[in-house]
Amino acid sequence: MRTTLVSCLPLLAVIGLPLFAQRPVGGLTESAFKDQPYQKPQNCLPCHQRQFDEMRTSVKSGYRSVSPLFNGLETSGNFLNGGLLRPVYADSTKTTTDATGKVIPFNTNMFTTRDYVNVNQVRAGFCFSCHNGPIERNGDNPAAREVPELAGTGPNFVPELFRPLRDYHFVDASGNQVLPATIGGDPPPGATPSIGANAIHCDICHNIGGADLSRSLQADGIGNNSVLFNHTVEKVGPFLQPVAVKGDFHVASNNPEKIAFLRSSAFCNACHDVRVPTALPGDLQHFENDVNAGGQNVTYYRLENLSTEWQLGAYNSTNNPFGKVIRCQDCHMSNFPYGGNSTYTVGDLNITSPTPAQFFTNYAAVPGGVSTEQNFPLQQRKVVNHHFTGVDVPLLYTSELQARVDPTYPDAYQPGVDEYGIPLALAQRRQDLLDAAVRISLAKTDTTAKLGQIFTVRAECVALTGHRFPAGFSQERTGYIQLSVTDDNGFLLYQSGYVVDKPHPETGELQPDGNLSDEDNEHIHAVVDPGNHNRDPTKPYPNGSTANAGHTNQVFEAGPDDGSDARLFFGFNEGLVLFRNELTRIALPGQGIGRTDASGKAIVVTKPHYEETFSAALANTVDNFRSLQPLVPHTYSYDITLPTQAELAELGITSIKAPLHVHAQINYEHFPPLFVRFLIRTTGPNGPSGHDLGLLSEQRLDDLLKSLPALATADTTVNVQE
C-alpha cells in the first residue's frame, strides 16, 4: 500500500496542481484530502451493491433530474421571469447590484454565491442548485459545464431556444456532451447519461462537509442546499473508525463532526426547506429576508417548509410517542413502516402505527475482501437503507428512465421483496408509507338526525408524521377527506371529497375517459394560463401583440364542494376538508388577474385581491398551515341538512331508511391534475416556446398520475328521527 502511494505521488502531484488551480471557490468545504471528480453511482456499486440497488428504486436518485414535472416546473418559471432561474457561472459578464446599489459582477449562482446581496443570485440556478448543486458548481469550469448560461435573460429572453434542463444530461462515448437533436427531444442515439443525470446520488451526500450558514437565509444551515460539499476522496459515512477502502478508491472519513452531521436531520434539513427568492418587498404577508450581512434585500417566501416543521415539531424532541428524537432517517432510511407497530395515544385517539427507527443489521459494504484493503474483515452492524421512500412515483415510463438515467433502472411497480421483505416497488412502499401517515375517527359525530334538519358529522384527524401532512411541495401535494352519508338503502344524502369523470378539452381529452386519478376535487374550478408564443421578437420579452407569459388563472371559480375557503375564511362547517397548503397571488391595485368580465373586458383590480395560484413563480405569498399538523388531532365538522319529507316525496321516496351510514377516508394525490395540465400546456406547442418540449401530456397524466385512496378510513352510523 505504502509503496503504491509513494510511487504515485509525483503523478498525483502533477495532476493535483491544475485541479487545485481550477477549484471553484463557492460551496466548498475544506477537506484535507485530494480532489476527486464526482463519481457516477455505478462506480460505488462494486462495494455497495445493496445501497445502489435501494437507491435506484427511489425518486431522489436519477428521476429527480429527468422528471418531466420538475423540468416542466423549472421551465415554466423561466417562461414567467425570462430565464432568471438558469445558472450563471464564474466567466459570466453579467452584472447586478448589491444592497447599496453598487454594480457588481453577477457571476455566481445560488450554489456558488458566498454571501447573497441580490435576489437574482438566489434565482440563478435556483432549481438546479438543489437538484444538482455540486454539478452546477463544476460548471464554473466551462469544460465541465452541463447546463449553459443563457445568453439572454429578462427582456432579452428567447423562449423559442430554451431547452429543459434534462436535455443537457447526456454524453457520448468520449464523455463529451451531446444534446437531443430537437429541443426536448429523445435521448441522442448512443448517448449515455451524464453525471448530472444522476441527481442526488452517492457522491453528493457522502461528500458533505457540514452546514453552510452563510448560504442559509436564516444562518442556520436550513434550506436551499445550504451545505458545504467536499470535492475529494473523503467520503463521509455513518461510522467512526471505518476501515480502509480497497485500492484507496476513496477514504472513509473519520471526522466526527461530519459523521454526526450526516446522521442528523440537519443534513436533510439543508435541502428540504425551499425559500423562493421574491423581489422586494418579498412575501406580502410575512416579511423575511436573508439575515446574513449584506442580505437585507434578499427577500423570500417559504415554499417547502418541511424542515422547519420538523425542527419545531414533536419529533425533534423527546415529547413524542417514542420518547426520543425521531430523525428524518428514522422513517425514510430505516425499515419503516415494516419494522413492527407501536400503540399510543394522541389526544383522545388510540393509535397503532409503525414504529420508526428500526434498522436491520448488515454490512455497510460488500464483505469477503471485495471492499476493504488487505481483505480486512467487516463487521455487521445496524445500517440504513437507501430507499428514501416518499410520496412520489415517477411520471416517466420505465423505458424512459432507463434511457435517461440507467439501463438497469427498475420499474416503480416491480413485483417482489428484498432480503428484508421490503417491497421492491417504489409504488407499494409509497402506499405503505402514506398508510402510516394519518388516521381518522368519526366517533364525535351526532348520534341522531332528523329529516329537514341539520346534523353534524365530526371527522377527527391526526397526522403521525415528523412534519405536517402533506409536506414537501405541500402547496400541490394533496390530502383530503372523502366523506359520504347514505341511508340504509344506499340513498346518497351527502358527499364531499368526491371527483367526477369529465372532459378536459384544454389538453385534448374531449370525453370522460373513465379515469378518476386525473380529476380534481370540486372545491374550485381552475384552469391556468399557459402563456403563448405569439410575440413580437423585436420587443422585450414577453411583450408582443397578444403574447403573455401566462401563469394567471384563466378560470377560477368556487365549486360545489368549496370547503377549503368556506371553512378557513368564512368559518362554515361545509364542503371539502383539504389538507393542502396554498400558493397565493395578491393582485395589487392596477394589476390584471388574467380574466375578463362578462363583456370581455380585462379585469383589473382596484383593491388587493387574494387568489390561489398554481405557479410558485407567480405567487407572492403562501399559506403553509392548511396541511395537518403532526401529532395534534383536529376535528372537522360537516353540518349536513337532511331532505324534508316533502322533498323526499318529490323524489318519489317514502322516507329514508335508518340508520345513516357515514363513511370517511383520507385520500392522497401527489399532484393536482389541474397543476399538471398547466405544465402540459405551458411546455406544449402552444406555450411560450412554440414547440412541444417533450415533458408532459394528457396521456402521461392518465397513465402515471396515480392517486391513493383510503390511507385511513372511519365509519359510523346515525339514527334518524322522523
Add this chain to the structure above:
Amino acid sequence: MTKQVSRIAFLPLFVVGALAQSSPPAPLVTPSSTYVPGVTFQTTNPNYFMPNPFYFEGRVDWNLLKITQPANPWDYMQRGLHEQDELGDTAGAIADYQMAVSMNNLANNTCQLVTVVPTGPINPPPCIFTVRLRLAGLLRDSDPTQAISLYQDVLNIDPLHLGVNAAIGEVYTTMAEAATDPATAQNLYQQAITAYQAELALSPVTPLQTQVTGDTANNAHVHWSLAEIYAKLGQSANEMSELNLYLQATKWHSDTYVWHIQLAKKRLAAADRARRSTH
C-alpha cells in the same frame, strides 16, 4: 491501522497541492463551534408573521404562535380562530373577533383600504378580511344586519372576493324566511337575489371557459339558491331558468347534495307537464 497508513501517506500530497495554490480558496464560512445539528435554528419564530404590509389572512395553529397575551388585531383574530375551530368556544371567538375588528377599523383609523401598490409597511395597516368574515358567520343568526355589514366591509376590502356576495344572499334569505310581513319578506328576497347575482357576476362563464372546460354554467349552489327564492316568490319561469343553469353547472361537477340534481330534474319535468297541460 491500514486506514491510518493511508491517510498519513496522503498528507504530503495535500501539503504539496495546497502550497502550490497561488490563492488558496477559503471556506465559504467557518462553521461556528456552537453549531449543533438539529439544535441550531433561527432565533425568531418563523410561524409568527411580520405583516408586509398585509396581515396573514389565514389560520396558524395556535400552539405554534407562542402568544401568551394577544397584543394586536391579528393576535386576537388567531386566538378567535383557535377558540372557534379547536375549542368550540363561540362566545370567546366572537369576543376576540370583535376586539380584533375594533383594533383594525376604518372608523377609528386603525386600518385602511389599499388602493395603490404598497412598497412596504403602511400606516395604518391594511384592513383584515378574515376576521370580518368569521365574525359575520357567527352573527348571522343573532344579528344578521351586523353580519351583512361585516360582509360588505369585506367587499370594500376586496370587491372580487368569492363567496361574500353569496353569504350576503344567504343572510337576506334567512331574514326573509323569518319575516312576518309579506312585503318585508319580498324586499329581503329581492336583496338576496341581487346579492346572488353579484356573486355570479364575479365569475362569468366566458367563451374561453367553455372552450377549455366544456362548462356552460357555474356556481351551482348560487343557482340552486336563486331557484328556491324564485319558487317562494312564485316566479316559476325564473325558477326553471335557475334550475336549468343548476343542472348545467353540475353536469361535470355533481353536487355535495347530489339528490338536489334529481330534485331539479323532477321539478323541471313537473313544470314542463304543467306547461303542456295549460297549453
